Amino acid sequence: MDRIQRIWGEPTPFGSGEEWSQRVDAHLAVAESEVERWVQSACVLCSNGCGLDIAVKGGRIVGVRGRVEDRVNHGRLGPKGLYGWQANNSPDRLTRPLLRRDGALQQVSWEEAMSVLVARSQQLLGESGPLSHAFYTTGQLFLEEYYALALIARAGIGTPHLDGNTRLCTATAEWALIESFGCDGNPGSYTDIDVCDTLFLIGHNVSETQTVLWMRMLDRLQGADRPRLVVVDPRPTPAAREADVWLPIRNGTNVALLNALLHELVANGRVDRDFVAEHTVGYEALAETVEHYPPERAAEICGVSAHSIRNAARVLGEAERLVSTVLQGVYQSNQATAAAVQVNNVNLLRGMIGKPGCTVFQMNGQPTAQNTRETGANGTMPGFRNFENDEHMNELAALWNVEPLMIPHWAPPTHAMQMFRFAEEGSIKFLWINCTNPAVSLPELQRIRSILGQERLFVVVNEAFLTETAQLADLVLPAAIWAEKTGTFTNADRTVHISDKAVDPPGEARADFEIFLDYAERMGFSDKDGAPLLKFSTPEEAFEDFKRITAGRPCDYSTLSYEQLRGGSGIQWPDGRERLYRDHVFLTAADVCESYGHDLVSGAENDQDEYRAHDPAGRAFLKAAEYIPSDEQPNDDYPLLLTTGRSVYHWHTRTKTARAPELDAAAPEVWAELARGDVQRLGVAEGDLVAVESPRGRVEARARVCGIREGVVFLPFHYGYWDEPDGSAPNGRARAANELTITRWDPVSKQPLFKVAAVRIEKLADADGNTAAAPEVTAIPS
Amino acid sequence: MNKIGLALRELYRAEEDLADEYVKAGERLAVEHEVYYACKRFAQQCHLHAETLRTFAVRYEEELPAADDDEVGETTTASLRHRVSELLGRRPESGLLLLRSLRQLYLQAQEVSFHWIIAGQIAQATRDQEFLSTVDRLHRETLTQIKWLKAQAKQASPQALVAASG
Numbered sequence: 021m022d023r024i025q026r027i028w029g030e031p032t033p034f035g036s037g038e039e040w041s042q043r044v045d046a047h048l049a050v051a052e053s054e055v056e057r058w059v060q061s062a063c064v065l066c067s068n069g070c071g072l073d074i075a076v077k078g079g080r081i082v083g084v085r086g087r088v089e090d091r092v093n094h095g096r097l098g099p100k101g102l103y104g105w106q107a108n109n110s111p112d113r114l115t116r117p118l119l120r121r122d123g124a125l126q127q128v129s130w131e132e133a134m135s136v137l138v139a140r141s142q143q144l145l146g147e148s149g150p151l152s153h154a155f156y157t158t159g160q161l162f163l164e165e166y167y168a169l170a171l172i173a174r175a176g177i178g179t180p181h182l183d184g185n186t187r188l189c190t191a192t193a194e195w196a197l198i199e200s201f202g203c204d205g206n207p208g209s210y211t212d213i214d215v216c217d218t219l220f221l222i223g224h225n226v227s228e229t230q231t232v233l234w235m236r237m238l239d240r241l242q243g244a245d246r247p248r249l250v251v252v253d254p255r256p257t258p259a260a261r262e263a264d265v266w267l268p269i270r271n272g273t274n275v276a277l278l279n280a281l282l283h284e285l286v287a288n289g290r291v292d293r294d295f296v297a298e299h300t301v302g303y304e305a306l307a308e309t310v311e312h313y314p315p316e317r318a319a320e321i322c323g324v325s326a327h328s329i330r331n332a333a334r335v336l337g338e339a340e341r342l343v344s345t346v347l348q349g350v351y352q353s354n355q356a357t358a359a360a361v362q363v364n365n366v367n368l369l370r371g372m373i374g375k376p377g378c379t380v381f382q383m384n385g386q387p388t389a390q391n392t393r394e395t396g397a398n399g400t401m402p403g404f405r406n407f408e409n410d411e412h413m414n415e416l417a418a419l420w421n422v423e424p425l426m427i428p429h430w431a432p433p434t435h436a437m438q439m440f441r442f443a444e445e446g447s448i449k450f451l452w453i454n455c456t457n458p459a460v461s462l463p464e465l466q467r468i469r470s471i472l473g474q475e476r477l478f479v480v481v482n483e484a485f486l487t488e489t490a491q492l493a494d495l496v497l498p499a500a501i502w503a504e505k506t507g508t509f510t511n512a513d514r515t516v517h518i519s520d521k522a523v524d525p526p527g528e529a530r531a532d533f534e535i536f537l538d539y540a541e542r543m544g545f546s547d548k549d550g551a552p553l554l555k556f557s558t559p560e561e562a563f564e565d566f567k568r569i570t571a572g573r574p575c576d577y578s579t580l581s582y583e584q585l586r587g588g589s590g591i592q593w594p595d596g597r598e599r600l601y602r603d604h605v606f607l608t609a610a611d612v613c614e615s616y617g618h619d620l621v622s623g624a625e626n627d628q629d630e631y632r633a634h635d636p637a638g639r640a641f642l643k644a645a646e647y648i649p650s651d652e653q654p655n656d657d658y659p660l661l662l663t664t665g666r667s668v669y670h671w672h673t674r675t676k677t678a679r680a681p682e683l684d685a686a687a688p689e690v691w692a693e694l695a696r697g698d699v700q701r702l703g704v705a706e707g708d709l710v711a712v713e714s715p716r717g718r719v720e721a722r723a724r725v726c727g728i729r730e731g732v733v734f735l736p737f738h739y740g741y742w743d744e745p746d747g748s749a750p751n752g753r754a755r756a757a758n759e760l761t762i763t764r765w766d767p768v769s770k771q772p773l774f775k776v777a778a779v780r781i782e783k784l785a786d787a788d789g790n791t792a793a794a795p796e797v798t799a800i801p802s
Numbered sequence: 803m804n805k806i807g808l809a810l811r812e813l814y815r816a817e818e819d820l821a822d823e824y825v826k827a828g829e830r831l832a833v834e835h836e837v838y839y840a841c842k843r844f845a846q847q848c849h850l851h852a853e854t855l856r857t858f859a860v861r862y863e864e865e866l867p868a869a870d871d872d873e874v875g876e877t878t879t880a881s882l883r884h885r886v887s888e889l890l891g892r893r894p895e896s897g898l899l900l901l902r903s904l905r906q907l908y909l910q911a912q913e914v915s916f917h918w919i920i921a922g923q924i925a926q927a928t929r930d931q932e933f934l935s936t937v938d939r940l941h942r943e944t945l946t947q948i949k950w951l952k953a954q955a956k957q958a959s960p961q962a963l964v965a966a967s968g
Contacts, residue, residue, distance in 0.1 A: 151965030180960075431957040438957075441834065446894045447965045622840065624950035651839060763835050770836075 023047075023099050024686045027668055027797060028227075028235045035244030037215050040236055044095040047102040048075055048083030055082060060586060062090075062509070062517035064160060064502045065100035065671045067190075067384035068230045069511025071590055072097060074105070074503050074522040081108050081503055081523055091589045092210060092515055098231030100671055103683050105503070107676035108523070113484055114498035115527020125496060130528060137495060138542045140478050144450050145177070150428075152449045154181035154439045157397050158456040159189060159386025161532055162507025162519065164562035166388075166397040167569075168536045168554060169454070174396065175420050176545035176553050180428040181448060183399045184392040185456040187436040188772055189385025192351035194393050194400070195769040196360030196382045198615050200368070200641050201601070202608030203574050204393050204404050208343070208379025209598040210513045213237055215377035218339035219249045222363060223274065223349015224383060227258035228668035228798055234259065248339075250332045252277065253349055254663060255693070255734060256727040258798060265332045268729040269322040271663045272354035272650035272776040277329065278362035279647060280318030282310040284333030285369050292371030299604040300368055301634075302642035309644035321647065323729070341377030342370055348385065348665065353775040354650035357768035358620040361643050368640055374601035381512065388509040394575045395566065399433040399770070402566075403573035404614045407432060408628055411611070419569055421547035432625075435770035436462075437763070444471045452480040454532055455499060459488035459748060460673040460740035463761035463772050464716050469749055482532050485675050488740050491748035499532055500525035507533070507559045508585065514592045516577070518585035533559055574600075574607055574614075605638040620645040623767025650776040652762055658714060658778035660698070660733050664757040665775075668798055670738040678743060689793035690755040692721040693734035694781065696802045699725050706801055707787030714779045717759030724792035725802045733779055735760075806924055807864030813917035814855050814866050820910045821848035821870065827903040828874030829883035833891030834900055837954065842874040844947050848914075851940050855921075858933050862924075897962025901955065908951045915944050 023029060023045070032041045048055065058073040063084075071090025075083040084105050088095035117133035118125040128136075144152045155173050157166065166184075173182040194204050201207065213219070213236050227234040240247055241262055251263040252274070260266045269277050285291060286307050296303050315326035315333070322329075336342065344367055350359045364380050372378035384390055389398075396402035405412035407429040417424040434442070440462070442448040451472075462468045472479055472492040481493040484501045504525040510516045525531070537554060545553040556562040560582050571578040576594035585591060592598060607613060616631040618624060620643055654661050669686040670677045677683040692712055694704060704710055706725045711718050712733060719735065728734055735757035741747040750759070760779060765772045794801075821844075828841030852869035859866050875884070890896050918941035925934035 148965060151961055428960075430960060431953070434957070437835070442961055442965075444833070445891060445896045447897060447961050619946050619949070622843070622946055622950050624946045625953045627949065648843070651842070764839060765836065767836070767840070 023102055024669070024682050025797060027099055027231055028238060029096065031239060031242055033239050033243035036217065040094055040214055040239065042088045042094045044086055044088050045097040045102060046083065046085035050077055050082045058085070059520050059522035060087070061503060061519040061522070062590065063097065063101040064387040065104045065676070066098070066230050067386055067389060067512045068092060068232050069387060069509070069515055069517055069590065070097055070101055070232050071517060072101060076522050079523055081105050089589050092511060093232045096232050096235055099669060100677060100683065103680040104671065104676050106681070107679040108501060108503055110679040112486070113526045113529065114486060114496065115529055116498060118496040120494045133495060133497060134538055134542060137480060137539065141450060141543065148449060150177045150179040151181070151447065153177050153179045154443065154448045154450065155452050156436060156439060156456065156458065157182070157184045157392065157454045159184055159186040159389040159392060160455050161388060162509050162559065163388070163391040163395060163566065164507045164559040165533045165536065166392050166395040167402070167562055167566045168533060170396040170402055171420065171554060172536060172540050172545065174427050175422045176540060176543065178426050178428060180431065181434045181439050181442070182397060183434065183436040183439060184397055185436065185458070185461060186386060186389040186392045186398045187770060188461060189348070189351070190389040190393070191398070191771040192356040192360050192766060192769040193346070193382035193384055194398070195357045196346070196364060199357060199361050199617050199620065199643055199768070200364035201606045202613035204614060205574055205600055206381055206513055207373055207600045208381060208513065209592065210236065211598065212343050212377050212379045213240060216341045216343040217245070217247050217377065218335060218342045219247050220336060220342060220344040220366070221250070221259055222252040222344070222346055223351070223353065224345045224347035225253060225255070225257045225259060225349070225665065226345065229347060229666055230383070231668065238262070248335050250335050254729040254732050256800070265328060265335055267324050267328055267332055269324050270729070271661055271732060273322040273647070274350050274353060274359035275355045275362060275645055276313065276318045276321040276647040278359055278366070279310045279313035280315045280329050281333045281336060282306070282362060282365055282369065283313045284315065284330060285337055285366070286310060288337055290337035291369045295371030295604070296369060299639055300642050301636045301639045302644070306365060306642040306644040309646060336366060336370070339370065339372070342367060342372045343377065343379055343381070345381040345383055347383045349775065351769070351771055352773055354773060355645065355648060356766035356771050356773070358645035361620060362645065365642050368642055374599055374604055379599070384512040387511070390510040390512065390514070394510070394570070399435050400614070401429070403570045404575055405573070406614050408616060420553070421549060422553070423548055437765050437770060437772060440468065440471055443477055446476055449476060450478045453489060454482040455484070457487045457489045457673040457675065457740070459492060460756050460758065461737070463758055463774060464763045465756055465758045466717060467763065482535060484529070486742065487673065487675055488742050488748045497535055498527065498529040499535070500529045504529070505531035505533065508563060510593070515590040516580060516585060516593055517590040518582060533562070606640040608636040608640065609638055610635045617641065618768045620768060621648060651764060652776060652778050654731065654778045658780045660731055660779050660781060662712065662714065662733050662735065662760055662777040662779040663775040664735050664737040664761065667736045667738065667795065669795060670736070672738065673740050674738045687793055687795050690719070690721045690736060690739040691724050691792040691794040693724045693726050693728045693794065693799055695728045695730040695732060696725055697730040699723070702781050702783065704781065704783050705787060707791045708783055709785040711782045711784055712760060712779050713782065714760035714777050716762065717754065719754050719757060719759050720784065721755065722787070722790060722792040724794035724799050726799050727802065733781065737774070804863055806862040807859065809917070809920050809924060810855060810859045810862060810864050811866060813914070813921055814852050814859070816910070816914045816917050817848045817852040817855065818870060820907070820914050821845045821852070822872065823907055823910055824848060825872050825874050825877060826883070827907060829877065829880050830887055831900060831903060832884045832887040833896070837900065838874065840950060845872070845874055847943060851943070854936060854940065858936065861930065861933070897958060900958050901962050904951055904955045904958065908948065908955065911944060911948050911951060915941065915948060918944055
């Protein structure tokens with residue numbers, strides 16, 4: 021079957037409470053009989069975490085096959101999972117370290133590369149201290165690698181400047197969970213989809229971003245006892261096309277819409293009074309806030325009819341088993357955390373959490389994003405510890421055998437956008453980037469390139485390929501990737517998978533884990549007794565150490581082991597538990613919580629003493645927020661609203677997916693989605709070349725005329741410059757969506773807002789027989 | 803002499819002065835993105851506080867002028883300040899400028915908070931329930947501003963004073 025055209029494969033419909041059937045998806049470059057070994061792993065090309073086995077022949081990867089026994093996918097794989105592995109075998113993998121000399125990157129030995137790295141690091145620590153060092157990691161490594169990095173940064177160097185690109189994808193998920201439930205960790209299980217009677221998807225184009233999860237939903241939607249589906253998205257996504265109620269709201273207005281939905285639940289007596297009284301705090305203030313958001317008001321703000329808002333509220337109000345899911349349409353948009361929290365409030369008001377079929381999913385973007393959060397590599401502390409709680413920090417220091425003051429906790433760990441600001445002003449002088457591509461993925465690329473290009477900033481990049489970012493580095497370390505090293509990672513429903521090493525890395529490439537350990541040893545990081553700080557030398561030993569750090573914490577790994585993870589399905593933490601909060605006792609108690617929380621509108625941190633004085637002691641928070649319009653509104657010069665996003669065939673900046681021929685051919689070039697209702701006025705037709713311009717930059721793309729909301733333009737953010745001549749920056753024709761985006765982030769989660777920039781369209785040339793490279797399966801032409 | 807009116811006028815002035823300071827700080831610190839947007843919103847909030855106070859002052863026979871509506875980025879010197887911000891923004895000393903601005907805002911916000919305490923006492927002693935609830939709501943907003951300023955200062959100071967000294 022052509023899984024490029026048939027993204028979700030053969031349907032296998034099922035009814036409520038039935039077992040989702042097994043279906044084994046595989047793609048092999050050789051006959052199955054020629055496969056010499058199958059090695060257990062899971063997919064790293066979205067946050068779903070589908071179990072798969074890697075086929076090996078002659079020391080090379082020759083394909084993949086879904087693991088039928090895995091709880092996440094029951095054997096299924098999506099297009100990226102099926103075809104993406106080919107990137108491992110790509111001839112342009114980095115195989116030797118590269119050092120910038122006389123302005124150009126030149127091959128050097130590992131010994132020389134590490135000596136240069138350590139010498140510069142020690143020199144800067146001596147001159148400027150630990151605050152000169154920053155680490156910008158990813159959502160693509162394994163738990164053990166993040167843990168080693170967190171230990172090095174927090175207790176070896178002692179810098180608050182460690183964050184992941186997970187700040188761009190998952191920080192709002194994390195903070196929405198903390199603000200409502202006191203702690204990170206998704207409450208539910210993917211099996212909740214099997215028994216729900218209502219699905220509420222907001223800003224979550226699951227049909228493209230988590231194709232296998234959509235297969236599960238689609239199979240329910242096509243089976244007996246079809247659940248009802250409400251979708252909020254300005255684009256007519258495949259999920260929106262299946263919806264009972266689709267609300268194509270103006271981007272940036274999520275809080276207004278959600279307040280109106282909550283208004284309707286309250287006004288129509290759809291609140292589970294007993295649950296709210298026993299298990300939550302803040303109901304009065306929430307009811308008072310949403311009272312001012314009747315559907316008519318939200319209709320005006322959001323640009324959808326009051327009637328459709330009432331319909332959506334009716335579906336949510338009549339639900340008996342409600343699964344709500346949230347992703348980037350909320351997380352990367354205006355008032356990100358405030359909006360995500362209102363989705364939690366929908367489930368809390370309905371008392372629908374911690375029970376089969378009843379949950380909210382604050383989804384993750386990347387495959388291992390969950391682990392950056394658990395290990396403290398994402399602007400948090402290891403084991404979901406609270407940096408303001410002295411007991412938590414003393415405990416961590418004791419476990420690591422360092423003085424508590426060694427671990428910076430005078431303020432929240434620095435978030436990625438602030439790290440780049442410190443690098444811009446010059447107080448950060450050493451920036452180590454692992455396996456991520458900020459020169460394409462961060463907002464306002466002109467600025468990011470100019471920061472990375474500074475002479476006074478020493479940029480180290482671990483990478484598998486010469487990305488746009490690697491081209492700007494001073495030192496590039498060739499990294500082994502998935503299938504070339506062993507480690508574990510955790511998906512959005514807390515399922516932990518092991519990924520075993522199947523093949524050797526190419527050339528001299530090394531696992532990030534080995535690189536970090538080598539650095540730590542050369543730097544001589546030690547604990548307070550003078551023993552080496554890192555007391556492990558293999559990934560399994562690091563996992564065992566992490567078990568010690570999380571024992572008794574909410575993300576308790578202590579009952580898991582490599583041995584247990586091998587052979588069967590992935591296993592959820594803690595202790596294989598499907599759902600958190602079954603007793604409706606949340607993790608909000610002052611001694612337990614991961615944070616004392618924030619004012620959702622301003623981002624001001626709550627005061628510890630005040631929190632303790634009103635200790636919610638296990639009740640969930642119902643936190644209210646007024647709608648505040650986004651800062652950059654369409655105006656006379658820039659009359660349209662830009663939203664950026666992911667498309668089904670690509671992952672991030674196409675580093676891997678463009679090296680898989682099927683995926684590359686399916687979406688080889690950037691496109692711009694324009695609304696039918698706008699194109700006549702703009703004088704643009706399908707396939708025309710247009711310029712999309714914002715106050716910060718300009719991008720050229722062919723137009724796809726489609727059913728997107730009027731006044732809104734969509735650009736996929738995947739396309740950069742590495743596969744063009746001179747590929748670290750635009751060379752004549754810019755095509756990275758982030759040339760246009762704004763440097764602005766959510767006040768609570770600090771997640772950049774990629775989905776609210778004002779733009780204008782200018783037609784540059786007729787289609788002349790060309791069409792937009794947009795996939796017709798997902799962006800249907802008018 | 804209208805002593806209540808005088809107290810409310812002082813609060814009004816303090817809010818308007820704080821709004822001014824947010825506007826200036828926002829423009830001066832345009833490259834500190836989070837501070838820039840927060841200043842923008844807090845300036846609007848202070849103006850709104852002043853305007854709300856004006857409607858209540860009438861009850862105490864005090865006539866206050868209409869509140870300003872200066873916004874970050876819209877004053878006559880905005881583009882100059884913005885340019886200076888960009889020029890200084892690439893120097894490590896810009897952290898000191900940030901700290902100085904945060905200190906000034908923090909002190910003025912404390913002053914505003916003090917006046918709201920007094921306003922609350924007036925509302926109670928004059929048995930004005932509506933004014934009392936309004937004072938309570940607006941004072942909480944000022945306290946939130948103070949928390950925000952405090953958190954920013956805690957984050958900015960090590961980088962400005964310890965890291966940048968090297």
